[in-house]
Amino acid sequence: MxxxxxxxxxxxxxxxxxxxxxxxxxxxxxxxxxxxxxxxxxxxxxxxxxxxxxxxxxxxxxxxxxxxxxxxxxxxxxxxxxxxxxxxSQEIEGQVVLGTPDLYAAFILPSILSVFRKSFPRIQVELNCALSTPLVELVKRSEVDIALVTRMNDFTGGQVVRREQLVWMTGEQSAAHQERPIPLALLPQGNIYRDHAIAALEAANLRWRIACQSESVGGLQAAAFAGMAVTVLGRSALVAGMRELGPADGLPALPQVELLLYKSSGATSKAATALHDYLAHYLRLGDQLxxxxxxxxxx
Structure with missing residues (x-):
């Protein structure tokens, strides 16, 4: 050979x-x-x-x-x-502010950041959890060094590093999806998760109402766990005690959303570059594309 x-x-x-x-x-x-x-x-x-x-x-x-x-x-x-x-890694030190919605902070980033901390022990990462739209503005103003956000329709720039499949979710014993109008737990107006959910229901001629509105994924999950509502999140957020719903349950299919990685023009330190490149590499490795x-x- x-x-x-x-x-x-x-x-x-x-x-x-x-x-x-x-x-x-x-x-x-x-x-x-x-x-x-x-x-x-x-x-x-x-x-x-x-x-x-x-x-x-x-x-x-x-x-x-x-x-x-x-x-x-x-x-x-x-x-x-x-x-x-x-x-x-031993030579790189500094502080980096990383912004991301709590959904990604809780369900996508922990394993990556854990390995990053071991590889770069002298870099301090400050996590800023907020919705995608304000985070992009913070990056533009250099108040956040790096941001992992959901692409909204009016966003420009950033690198596509992952795609998330949106799914309907509710509590394991919940029958909220059978109610009419369907009670929904959604993020605030202007969020693409919310837009896709409502657009899909409207296209399927299904009546709906807002039962819970929360900027936090914890609030949406609480409403779903309690059987009060159906929510829409990325599949990575499907946890024990919740179940995924779909066409077999009378709900329309949902699309994927793109996750964008931004880096502030003012984030020129080796620490910021190390975190940005690390996130870009490992998020892409996990992407099903x-x-x-x-x-x-x-x-």
């Missing part, structure tokens, strides 16, 4: 192309030209001796072998980046 050596940059390009669905976006993120990224992918196929993509037209999908290489590439890159971070068969735009 001939031993081969795979360049870490090839693996990084492969992962980025799958995650972004675009060679153009990958080239922008990695600071390379589009032909250079294409050449790296072709070279990766040559070195592995496997066809990694189903070729034909502008849009490609990963082959079975491509999916295998992608899985190992993620593991290799994770260990590579952890090593580099560990070697550099990287599964085999996702179309890839070669433009």
């Amino acid at each position: 001939n031993l081969i050596s795979l360049d870490i940059r090839m693996l990084r390009s492969l992962i980025s192309v799958v995650e972004t669905g675009s060679i153009t976006e990958t080239a922008r993120r990695l600071g390379r030209t589009q032909p250079a990224i294409t050449l790296q992918l072709q070279r990766l196929e040559e070195l592995t001796g496997k066809q990694l993509f189903v070729h034909g037209g502008r849009r490609l999908a990963l082959t079975e072998d491509g999916g295998i290489v992608l899985t190992y590439a993620r593991s290799i890159l994770r260990l590579h980046d952890e090593l580099i971070s560990q070697l550099a 990287g599964e085999t068969g996702v179309p890839i735009d070669m433009g």
Whole structure:
């Protein structure tokens, strides 16, 4: 068996192309030209001796072998980046203000921040929990260094680092979804979770009423646990004592939402850069967009 050596940059390009669905976006993120990224992918196929993509037209999908290489590439890159971070972490110190809605603070970020603290013990992270719209304004004013938020219709900028599937939820023993009008526990007006929920019910000609409005996910969950209402949250927030509802329960399907990562123009410290890059990398690793068969735009 001939031993081969795979360049870490090839693996990084492969992962980025799958995650972004675009060679153009990958080239922008990695600071390379589009032909250079294409050449790296072709070279990766040559070195592995496997066809990694189903070729034909502008849009490609990963082959079975491509999916295998992608899985190992993620593991290799994770260990590579952890090593580099560990070697550099002892020298980086400072304080970073991270803003995010309490939904993500409670259900998405804990495991990532726990590992980050071990890798960068001298960086202090201050968590600021608020709704997405005010957080984006705080980032623009440099009052928050980094923010992980839900993309709203009027948001510009930021990096898409994850997608969350919205789902209807209620208490395990609740029959609130059978009531008419349907009692809802929702975030305040202007939030896209609320907009999607109401739009879906209206499209299905289902009557509804607001039974609970809360800026906190805890308030929405309390109403659902008590059987007072049905709420809409990301699937990551489905906890014991609650159950997911869907078309089989008479409720319409809901879309996914995009999570954006922002960095303030004033956040120039090594500590802020370390946290931003760490979040961007590990949130993308957890995103389901990287599964085999996702179309890839070669433009």
